Amino acid sequence: MIKSQAINIIIFMLILFSCKEIKYETDIGPKGEKSSFLKETTNPVIESFINKMISEEHFKGVVLVANNDKIIHAKGYGLAQDSIRNTIDTKFHVASITKQFTATAIMQLTEKNKLNLQESINAFLPEHYRSDKWKSVTIHHLLTHTSGIEDYAVTRDYYQVEKGFCLGNTVDGMIKEAMTKELNFPSGSKFTYSNIGFTLLGQIIENTTGKPFSIYLKENVLLPQEMYSSFIHTTDYSISSNEAVGYRWSDELGKHILDDVVSLPVTQADGNLVTTLNDFYKWTDIYVKPKNKILKDASLKKMLTPFSKDDELGPDDLSQMYGYGISLNEGTICHSGYIVGFRSHFIVNPINDIRIFVFSNNVSNNPRNVSTGIYKIMNNTNNDL
Numbered sequence: 001m002i003k004s005q006a007i008n009i010i011i012f013m014l015i016l017f018s019c020k021e022i023k024y025e026t027d028i029g030p031k032g033e034k035s036s037f038l039k040e041t042t043n044p045v046i047e048s049f050i051n052k053m054i055s056e057e058h059f060k061g062v063v064l065v066a067n068n069d070k071i072i073h074a075k076g077y078g079l080a081q082d083s084i085r086n087t088i089d090t091k092f093h094v095a096s097i098t099k100q101f102t103a104t105a106i107m108q109l110t111e112k113n114k115l116n117l118q119e120s121i122n123a124f125l126p127e128h129y130r131s132d133k134w135k136s137v138t139i140h141h142l143l144t145h146t147s148g149i150e151d152y153a154v155t156r157d158y159y160q161v162e163k164g165f166c167l168g169n170t171v172d173g174m175i176k177e178a179m180t181k182e183l184n185f186p187s188g189s190k191f192t193y194s195n196i197g198f199t200l201l202g203q204i205i206e207n208t209t210g211k212p213f214s215i216y217l218k219e220n221v222l223l224p225q226e227m228y229s230s231f232i233h234t235t236d237y238s239i240s241s242n243e244a245v246g247y248r249w250s251d252e253l254g255k256h257i258l259d260d261v262v263s264l265p266v267t268q269a270d271g272n273l274v275t276t277l278n279d280f281y282k283w284t285d286i287y288v289k290p291k292n293k294i295l296k297d298a299s300l301k302k303m304l305t306p307f308s309k310d311d312e313l314g315p316d317d318l319s320q321m322y323g324y325g326i327s328l329n330e331g332t333i334c335h336s337g338y339i340v341g342f343r344s345h346f347i348v349n350p351i352n353d354i355r356i357f358v359f360s361n362n363v364s365n366n367p368r369n370v371s372t373g374i375y376k377i378m379n380n381t382n383n384d385l
Contacts, residue, residue, distance in 0.1 A: 038064070038088045038278045043073040045381070046374055050077065053370050058249040060256065061360030061367065062086055064277040065374055068353045069289075073374075074277060078256070080244040080361065091229060091243040091274050092359035094344040095266065095337025098232075098273035099198050100303075102213075103143055103325030104221055104286075105205050107299040114208050115139060124204045131179035136187045139204065142197040143324040144307045148183035151194045154264055161265045163246065164340030167235050171199060171267050191308040191322060195270040198325070202269025213268050224294045225286070227279040233272040243274065246341010249364035259341040259363055266339050280346070280357055287333050288350050304328060312336065312368075315347050315375045332375075336368055345371045354378055 046065055053059040060078025064071070076086030109115045115124055117140045122130040124139070134149070141147040152174040160168035178196055185192070202213045209216050214232035222230050239245060247256040266272055275283075286300065295303075306321030306328045314320035314329025321328045327335050331351055337344035345367040347356045356374050358367035 038071065038074050038281070040076075040088055041071050041074045045377060046073040047075070049373055049377060050075075050370065053365065053373070054078075057365035057369065058256065058362060059360060059365045059367075059370060060086065060247065060362045061244070061358065062088060062090060062092065062277055063370065063374075064088070064281065064355070064357040065378070066281065066353075066355040067378065078362070079247075081239075081241070084241065086244060086361070088277050089229075089242065091240070091276050092344065092361065093233065093244075093246070093271075093337075093339060093342045094273050094275055094280075094359055095271040095339040095342055096195070097280075097335050097337045097344050097346065098269070098271045099325035100335060101217060101221055101273060101283075101325075102198050102201050102205070102269045103303055104295060105217055106139060106143065106201055107295055107303060107324070108220060109205065109208055111296055111299055115204070117143075121200060121204065124208060125200065126203060126207045129175050129179065129200070129203055133179065133182060137183070138187070139201070140307075141187045142194075142201050144322055145191050145193050145197060146188050146308050147194060147197050148185045148187050148189070148192075149178055149194060149196060149200075150181050150184055151192075152178070152196050152199075152265065154262060159265060163259075164263055164266050165233060165237070165272065166265045166267050170265065174199065174265075174267075175203070191310065193311055195264065195267070198270035199267040202267065205269070221294060222279075225279075225282050227275065227282055230273065230275040230279045232268050233266075233274055234268065244342070244359075244361040246339075247362045248341070249362060256362055261340070261363075263338075263340050271337065271339055277357055277359070281355065284346075284348050284355055287348050288353050288355070304333065315372045317372075334371075338363070343367050347371050347375050349375075 062076045065073040074088045076088055076090055078086055080086045080090045110117055118138050120135050121137050121139060122134055137147045158173040160170050205216055206213050214234050217232055246259045248259040250257045303324040305323050308322050310320045310322045310327050315332050316330055326333055331349055333348045334346055342361055343363055344359045356371045358370045360367045
């Protein structure tokens with residue numbers, strides 16, 4: 001009898017632990033492997049240019065430069081938090097760089113025939129977020145910033161925002177306000193960058209999968225790419241010691257201070273990704289040399305199709321186009337990000353396997369100046385660094 005009870009206890013404990021949720025928001029993968037393969041590496045030419053940006057724009061953050069799968073430069077600059085320096089392992093909010101991850105999740109659901117890119121978004125949004133004014137708006141329009149839906153404003157009475165991030169019922173209020181407004185232009189007729197379009201894509205993902213956006217993205221996009229240090233900032237977020245906090249430069253004080261300037265709020269699907277240089281390098285493998293097929297070739301090709309003219313200039317200072325959550329220009333893939341305390345920009349040239357990532361926790365500098373400057377150095381030196 002005692003032996004039988006002991007066996008039952010063992011079985012119960014095995015079931016209990018087998019059902020326990022595994023959390024991956026650490027630098028260790030599900031099988032115990034370390035997430036980071038990077039080591040700090042300094043290239044003197046690139047270092048000299050970055051020091052120039054520090055002098056001229058008070059740059060602080062992290063930079064990675066790679067060519068042909070070789071890390072040429074990887075280094076942190078300035079403080080991540082009080083007395084804690086930025087390192088190659090520091091976690092950064094990367095703002096609108098998040099949009100390509102949301103687009104990837106949409107394409108996954110399209111592959112499973114759960115979504116139709118050319119059908120009205122009213123067919124896929126929760127019922128309480130369907131608007132008669134959106135009958136002509138498709139998922140394709142949201143992905144390409146051609147929906148005509150007016151973006152959310154900087155301030156509203158109903159906003160609950162902490163350091164730029166939406167809290168409480170703010171997202172609900174944003175969507176319901178947008179539902180009442182006429183389209184700014186006929187859907188598909190022009191490009192106007194719209195964060196709320198990706199907020200709505202997040203709602204479509206949740207309504208289709210029955211899972212919170214952050215969970216779906218973690219399970220189906222981040223973990224398959226072995227991005228174990230990355231996650232979506234949610235309302236229960238609390239900063240850890242290995243993350244950067246947001247600053248701006250004060251000319252008056254002559255130093256970086258915490259950024260407290262009011263700016264556009266951020267929702268999960270349009271700009272709440274927290275990641276590292278190492279994890280983002282793994283992510284960009286999908287553009288350069290896909291290892292884990294999280295998307296079919298046809299889906300990735302669709303994402304990287306130039307559908308509309310972008311508002312920004314590309315690395316060569318020429319006009320660029322926009323695909324699904326990504327900017328495209330003369331053989332390069334890039335995107336910028338800008339929220340309270342943080343700015344970011346990356347460039348990937350899949351043909352030459354050039355990758356440049358710049359994540360900054362100082363909004364007073366423009367990381368695009370850093371990334372494009374390095375890109376020109378790479379091209380001018382024939383990549384011989």
